[in-house]
Amino acid sequence: MPGQVAYQIMWNRLISIVEEQAQALVRTAFSTSVREAGDLSAGVYDAAGQMLAQAVTGTPGHVNAMADAVPHFIRDIGFDTMRPGDVYLTNDPWKGTGHLHDITVCTPAFHKDRLIGFFACTAHVTDIGGRGFGADADAVYEEGLHLPIMRFASAGTVDPTLIQIIRANVRAPDQLVGDLYALATCNDIGRGRLTEMLDEYGLDDLDGISDFILDHSRRATLDRIAALPQGQAAAHMRIDGYTRPVDLHVSVTFAGDRVLCDWTGTSGPDPKGINVPMVYTKAYACYALKCAIAPDIPNNAASLAPFEVTAPPGTIVNALHPAPVALRHVIGHLLPDTIFGALDQLMPGVVPAEGAGCLCNFQMSLRPRTGTGGAGDAEVLVFNSGGTGARPSLDGMSATAFPSGVMTMPVEATEQVGPVIIWRKELRPDSGGVGQYRGGLGQVMEVGPRAGYDMHLSAMFDRVEHPARGRRGGAAGGATTVALSDGTPLRGKGRQHIPEGTRAVMGFPGGGGYGDVGARDADAVRCDLALGYITPEMARRDYGLSDHDVQAVLAATALGGEGANS
């Protein structure tokens, strides 16, 4: 039997293997959100379907989804029918990762003729048919092709009927089928590495290493939970929603060896596609809890098990089939802030104030003004972020995604994709919530069509009516603003016309402040003013800086002074 050192090395190796799997996907997938946002996952499982290691990628949205997925495959396909060379797939929003655009591929791993484990990976694909990616559907049936858990390949032979059906139902069949093969290939890379490892250590199966990983992870997680003050706390956050405001209610309980997180009281489903299947709610809830309680313990079956997330069926966070779910991230991204409201009562001094939460994404549809029958049309999707909430001992992060790990695209690259001009993309002064620690700044963007083009903007913004609230005396961050350059207001969600010669002017939200403003370090206020994070007006009004101080800071700043570096 291998010793402690060998097991530790194998654990490291498994983590490295799933990172390799994920890297290979990032580089080959066509989907913008895979490569820019890291909207993908990869994991390795034992024969019982228990997840042993998962790649850390740009999305927390797959955290539990991946852990739950393989048991579904084992149940639906049948363990005893599985053969070497098999590959299975699904995009079932309730068994996969929350919407039809995520395809999960699962491959059994055999060693010495026995099924000893599984590899699975998930990626967001560009198109899955239906209405296209958006919130417009009334039911999941309109959102695209639904692939139940089924065989993609049997004993090495890909199912030609399945491929035909897929090709006939999507807008970019080459890309999608290419992505399916890429997913299968990534699992194969993992399988090969696993075999090498088992050979190197002379093992027949994963049983020993599985016990080692899960025991250590369980023990470490339980130690953390045991050290928490036992108790229960509730929190509420209201957000804009799509057609009407949504109330998110959560109750968090530290109960000995478990952390319970329940969403009773939360609003019912929305008629449009922002509803969240339970699996996705579990993912973002677990993510928030793990950040606060056990950030350094890797995700696996044992480290996730003590976090129990529940919600009454039929709430917007436990939407049932056939609710439309394509944009489940809009609500999902705001769940952590709600949970932090409860955690702050149970474990003061750990969690941040509320932040922008939801990504500030929008899509631009361009059409030449002289009708060309579709030639020259372009769709341009961009990801942007507001500010994060201030922390108990740090300012919030400006224009930084949280909880998502999305990256923005370069402006120069976006302007290559379609006839748009991004006139401004810059930090938004005064948008950080006031407090002892300032919320992160949001950003300002101005966009318009190039000459000769007509533009529509599909907005997906929240926090227009409900800005990020401060914590422990901190003030709210700046709310989302959307308007035309001539001052005409625009809506936070939905498709809207941007006439030629005008621009859409958007202010993305800042994070909430933390603590009482009176306790803010005076040098930090002067530095914020010197850097233009706050205006002189805000410095005087909200931070109580004297006119004399304001003038002194501005004079030093004009000379490129050091105030900025203090």
Place this chain on the structure above:
Amino acid sequence: MQGGQARLGVDIGGTFTDVVLETGADRFSTKVLTTYAAPEHAIVEGMQRVCADAGISPARISQIIHGTTLATNALIERRGAKTALITTEGFRDVIEMRSESRFEQYDLNLTLPAPLLPRNRRYVVRERIDADGGVLVPLDGDAVAALADELRDAGYDSVAVGLLHSYVNDTHERMIRDVLAERMPAAMVSLSSEVSPQMREYERFNTTVANAYIKPLIKSYLGRLADSLRVAGADCPVFLMHSGGGIIDLATAAEFPVRLVESGPAGGAVFAADIAARHGLDRVLSFDMGGTTAKICLIRDQTPKTARVFEVARTYRFKKGSGMPISIPVIDMVEIGAGGGSLAHVDALRQIRVGPESAGSEPGPACYGRGGQRPAVTDADLILGKLDPAGFAGGRIPLDPAQSAQALSDALGAPLDMSVQDAAHGLAEVVDENMANAARVHAVENGEDLAGYTMIAFGGAAPLHAARLCEKLGIDRCLVPSGAGVGSAIGFLRAPFSFEATRSVFMRLSAFDADAVKGLFADLTAQATTFVRSCDADAPITADYKVYMRYSGQGWEIPVTLPAQDAEHPDPDRFLALFEAAYAALFSRTVAGMEVEITVWAVNATTPKAAVDPATPVTVASPVAARNQRDLFDAAQGISQIAGVHARADLASGTTVIGPAVITEDETSIIVPASRDAVVLSDGCIALQRKE
């Protein structure tokens, strides 16, 4: 080298300045402590030492080739000049907003690295160029003049200019330079369209700002260096190693100092490539392990792999994304926090973790007896029998195994209920596994399988760990060259003159414009050749052509090497075929029916590589007996064994040493585990080969 010609290679590292003198076939080397305040002092001292050893006067030196970490360190330590950025209105915060992402997902108290220039040193001008190079908003000359006066009055030493889409139209950037030259002539100016003419504003602006930030410092250093050398009697041309693995002249280096970043490690890769050429090896993994970090590089066909962008000054456990991007032609290396000084601890999962925190040289590992309390990799190596306590650094630094045992026991053994030896084994295995994993991921990212590779190991700690890495990676053969401790400086002497010119021009294959392509390559070739010609007036110069291509809709471009024929007579079908071949090599498939596009064009002008002295086959003698023996822990088997101890200096060419064995030299020891034998090759390299 040519008979009688003396050439000097100098590598300024964080701790030591390595100096190597070659006179014909003879090589003299020395290490001098780096003199931070005036790095040229260590160079002069080192030069005098090796000249004395060689019995020549510095006047005999015909060429000095120099690489330095000064540029990198200035960026890490933020010791640059007072620098301003002038950028397009609406884009003041590009270098601060970065990619808007977090490089660590679970840390609520994450701190993002501060931009090189704070917001109040970033200025905007009204102007705008579109993606095709058209002027949407013209530049207002009066406003620029007013801004120039403001910058002059504020006392800026250096100015970076980065405007949107300047890689396709640099008119506005050049206009700004003209105004600055007139109104603040003392300031140094860096244009993004010259420093890094590539699409993607964050990378380009940051690279330009970095260049501007270190320019006054590097320029003044290079001036002082030339003077000091002249005073010391070496009145010869001085050249600089650049990050792409070639050398450039002083003037070019002073203009584009950002190209000096990572020049030391680049020299190491060139050193390994030269060994590869000597031994006719086409697939090589170079492994350079020092006190703080390990660097791994793939070398195909005796040429190190290159990339267009890399990251310096990582602030968070060497994590990807925690530093700043520099987009210049660079040798593609992975660097991880694993070196002899890397420290170990036990984490919340009761697992041993090693690095990236390092004990450095002060206090150093516990066994140095200078107050280090925590176990480092060197402590584990000592306990496992890899190092001789009395023979470290030629006996100058006595090592104390008792201190190592205490530190290992306190930090790892006690919490994990392990013996000192198990703790040492665990520590060494973890650090070796970390390096092996980094090598595997790097290979996957490059579409390579390491199975058929040969490792070339150098740097102080590499020979202690190389064989175990080979076991983990399935690599059958590893060469440990002589002179491994000063590998980078030797590499400088093997590097050709070279300069790579790149430009972003977006072109779909469906809209391929052969004449435009020809013109573009002609421009880039002329630009790159001019730089090389300024270094060497006579040598033949060849151009290597490369484009970066992808399927439309992808975010990653892959490099596609073009034969000269295809650059001179561009044909879209050939471009497609070359792209598909490269894509399939990387990802084992191509995608039918997708549009393909080119984003970046590159021409590398270079003089021929240094002539290679091929290694000759050796007649393998029967194994030699060891004079001494000691216990050596074998990681693969998990047991201690008796190992023969040999001095490298005593081993003649052709000698075989049967593992397990230790081959000692002044700076380090070569570990031959039970799975390997060692053979001394004709050029002094020691080959560690898997037993039949």
